[in-house]
Amino acid sequence: MCFVVSLFVRLIDVIRALLGQGPRIRCVVLNYHTVKPAERQRFADQMDLLVRVAKPIRADVKQLPDKQGNYVAVTFDDGLEGVLDHALPELEKRAIPATIFVVTETMGEYANWNDMGAADAVGQKALSLQQLQRLPTHLITIGSHSMTHPFLPSISKDEIRQEVLGSRTKLEQLLKREVRLFSCPYGVFNSTVVNTCREAGYERVFTGMATMAFSEPNEFVTGRVRTTLSDWPLELRLKLAGAYRWLPTAIAWKRRMASRFRRAFSDKAAVEQPTNAPPRSLIQSSSGSAGHERSPR
Numbered sequence: 056m057c058f059v060v061s062l063f064v065r066l067i068d069v070i071r072a073l074l075g076q077g078p079r080i081r082c083v084v085l086n087y088h089t090v091k092p093a094e095r096q097r098f099a100d101q102m103d104l105l106v107r108v109a110k111p112i113r114a115d116v117k118q119l120p121d122k123q124g125n126y127v128a129v130t131f132d133d134g135l136e137g138v139l140d141h142a143l144p145e146l147e148k149r150a151i152p153a154t155i156f157v158v159t160e161t162m163g164e165y166a167n168w169n170d171m172g173a174a175d176a177v178g179q180k181a182l183s184l185q186q187l188q189r190l191p192t193h194l195i196t197i198g199s200h201s202m203t204h205p206f207l208p209s210i211s212k213d214e215i216r217q218e219v220l221g222s223r224t225k226l227e228q229l230l231k232r233e234v235r236l237f238s239c240p241y242g243v244f245n246s247t248v249v250n251t252c253r254e255a256g257y258e259r260v261f262t263g264m265a266t267m268a269f270s271e272p273n274e275f276v277t278g279r280v281r282t283t284l285s286d287w288p289l290e291l292r293l294k295l296a297g298a299y300r301w302l303p304t305a306i307a308w309k310r311r312m313a314s315r316f317r318r319a320f321s322d323k324a325a326v327e328q329p330t331n332a333p334p335r336s337l338i339q340s341s342s343g344s345a346g347h348e349r350s351p352r
Contacts, residue, residue: 058290060305061298082112082119082126082268083297084261086242086279089137089179094284099145101284101291105129106149109295114154115196115236115259118272127295128268129153130261130279132200132238133166136180139190146194156200156238156261157187159222168204168240184229198236198261199223208245215248220255236261242279249276265299278303 085105090098105111105127112120114128129146131138134157146153158166163183166176187197199222201207207215219237226234235258239248242263252260259277266278280294293299 057299057302058293060301061290061293079123080119080121080126081297082128082270083295084114084128084130084268084277084279085282085294086261086263087129087131087138087142087282088133088176089131089135090141090284091137092141095141095145097284098142100288101282101286102145102149102151104288104291105295106151108292111149111151113152113196114198114261114277116269119269125295126269130198130238131155132240133176133179133204134158134162134182134187134200135166135176136182136186139182139186143190143195147191150194152194152196154196154198154236155182155187155190156198156236157182157222157226158200158202158204158240159225160202161204162187166204187230192232196236197226197230197232197234198238199226199234199257200238201240204240206241206243207239207248208243212247212251215251216255219248219251219257223255223257235259239263242281244276265294265302267297267300 109125109127112126112128114130116128119126129151131142131153134155138155142153158181161167161181164181166179166181169177190197199219201218202222202225203218205214205218207218210218223234223237235256237252237255237257237259238261244260244262249260253275258273259275261277261279263281264278265280268274268277268279280299282291282294286294
């Protein structure tokens with residue numbers, strides 16, 4: 056269903072472009088997790104497609120370099136070894152910059168979370184401090200992915216602050232470089248998470264909402280489109296073209312409808328709920344007696 060709707064969105068974009076009405080500039084951020092040995096060739100093919108249809112840029116740019124063109128930033132969540140072993144060589148061949156978001160308390164250890172529909176990180180080893188230090192700084196940017204990979208909206212504000220600020224402080228101390236980017240675990244966030252990231256000194260927060268990216272100068276909250284090595288070539292083309300940008304609107308509409316239905320059923324249940332009122336027969340009998348007493352003789 057998502058593919059079909061996105062194909063329709065792309066068709067509309069093409070028609071608008073032919074009429075001179077489409078945007079002259081667009082950018083999306085791809086959200087990968089890892090690349091396994093058997094997936095390296097598919098990742099290489101995806102990067103070949105990327106450089107054919109778009110211009111790769113860093114995820115920490117202040118604004119897009121030109122007033123027209125298609126741009127793409129590549130990011131990897133979780134900081135897993137597969138990125139170093141199988142993705143980095145393909146990125147270097149094509150001079151594609153990328154950002155790796157690291158979970159600080161898992162460096163050099165095995166991940167213990169499931170990314171809810173993305174590549175399963177459970178049982179995969181995270182990059183060690185030594186491996187992170189050897190990454191080419193001209194090509195790879197390091198960002199924070201929290202300390203322990205929690206579901207941030209479900210924890211307290213103090214815990215959010217510890218995850219957000221603690222991870223940044225630790226990475227900067229260990230890597231001796233500034234950490235300005237944060238990626239929300241599972242891609243989920245709320246206003247508290249965003250405000251805490253701003254207070255912690257980050258310059259940009261990446262989410263799991265498939266929106267167009269860098270549409271405003273110094274944009275703080277940036278959406279990404281989830282990308283896997285099983286994506287069809289046409290499916291990846293649609294993602295690179297921003298054709299999945301309708302998803303956040305659809306999700307918001309679905310949530311509003313679900314909320315309305317819940318309120319409607321809740322109100323109905325409250326109306327139908329039994330009370331401690333006396334039986335109807337007793338009310339009718341009492342009403343009849345009272346009426347008889349009030350009637351004139």
